[in-house]
Amino acid sequence: MVENNAVKFSEVEPAYTSRHGCRLVWRGVDEDDSDTVILNKDELDSLVDILQRDSTGTVVLEDQTSTILVNSDVTQFSLQGHKLLEADTLKLQKQVLEYGKIPHEPQYVYISSKQFYPSVWIRGEGGEKKGDTRQPGDSLGGQAAKQSLLHAILHSKPKKTDLPLPESDVFRIFATRRSTRKFAKTKVEDWKIDKILAAADTAPTAGNFQGLKIFYIKNGKTKEALVEAANKQSYVNAPVVLVFCMDPSRVKLKFPEDILEKFSIQDATLAASHALIAAAGLGLSSIWIGMINEEKVKSILGTRLRPSSILCIGYPDKRKPPKSRRKLKELIEVIE
Numbered sequence: 001m002v003e004n005n006a007v008k009f010s011e012v013e014p015a016y017t018s019r020h021g022c023r024l025v026w027r028g029v030d031e032d033d034s035d036t037v038i039l040n041k042d043e044l045d046s047l048v049d050i051l052q053r054d055s056t057g058t059v060v061l062e063d064q065t066s067t068i069l070v071n072s073d074v075t076q077f078s079l080q081g082h083k084l085l086e087a088d089t090l091k092l093q094k095q096v097l098e099y100g101k102i103p104h105e106p107q108y109v110y111i112s113s114k115q116f117y118p119s120v121w122i123r124g125e126g127g128e129k130k131g132d133t134r135q136p137g138d139s140l141g142g143q144a145a146k147q148s149l150l151h152a153i154l155h156s157k158p159k160k161t162d163l164p165l166p167e168s169d170v171f172r173i174f175a176t177r178r179s180t181r182k183f184a185k186t187k188v189e190d191w192k193i194d195k196i197l198a199a200a201d202t203a204p205t206a207g208n209f210q211g212l213k214i215f216y217i218k219n220g221k222t223k224e225a226l227v228e229a230a231n232k233q234s235y236v237n238a239p240v241v242l243v244f245c246m247d248p249s250r251v252k253l254k255f256p257e258d259i260l261e262k263f264s265i266q267d268a269t270l271a272a273s274h275a276l277i278a279a280a281g282l283g284l285s286s287i288w289i290g291m292i293n294e295e296k297v298k299s300i301l302g303t304r305l306r307p308s309s310i311l312c313i314g315y316p317d318k319r320k321p322p323k324s325r326r327k328l329k330e331l332i333e334v335i336e
Ligand SMILES: Cc1cc2nc3c(=O)[nH]c(=O)nc-3n(C[C@H](O)[C@H](O)[C@H](O)COP(=O)(O)O)c2cc1C
Pocket: 177, 178, 179, 180, 181, 233, 287, 288, 289, 290, 291, 292, 322, 323
């Protein structure tokens, strides 16, 4: 059998956490099955060398224990503490050599929108004017001026730096965050939970009226009941469970009820998003649960407040790379 279990070797992508090298991606039927091996420049060069010569051989990875064994039919990735990954050698050869042909600019570590992994693909794509050396903030006339924001996002010339971003850098957290549905049994430290709750409290709210309430569920039976109320999603029974509810009655603004309701949905959602980012910054992971039966959740919590989401947090059973997004260019529409 060439491919391991449910996952199949799929493609080679630029590395985004190191300046050189690449990511080899395996995909499964379920998006959570995907697996990635990140190679640094030397490892990639050694692999290219073997594949280019149409020969067999072994690449010993940085940790001196993990290996890539290139056979004529199957290439095996024996990574320390990881299940064996396999790839069809011909497919791997084609992909890796093609990847090697394109001059991939090193992915410098810098603070810019391009740092976000999903937008890495913006580089060198159609529509980018070759030789366009304008800098963001340069004075642009007429139509071009209206596009300056998009220009800044898509064409910014980042300052190249070898300095690593600190672990807690918010851009690094955005770029590396990934939802988790399998949590380790490790207990989440109380101080981390405090920080997550405090982070949720820093979120902006309509008129600063804080039209929300957070239920912090410690009780195991309540967590199990919430699994039922969340379409039987078993991972809702997580180490830390927070239910974000809307409380429009707190929003003392003279607007129609439907607007206050809308404000409170946004308040609760933003607070949950702050908590999600804070959890990632603390080395934890989370899963956002929107598929809930509101009436059941209300009855479990004994509240009249409508729940907007449940955020389940814990240490991930396994760290995974972030998922891809559509191209940033497709996300943004410029209205002229
Ligand atoms: C509004 C919303 C509702 C979601 N509801 C669920 C859910 O009920 N169950 C679930 O497993 N994941 C749910 N998710 C998580 C998404 O599937 C996940 O964020 C998405 O696949 C992107 O993956 P990432 O967070 O790793 O980037 C939800 C996310 C959002 C923002």
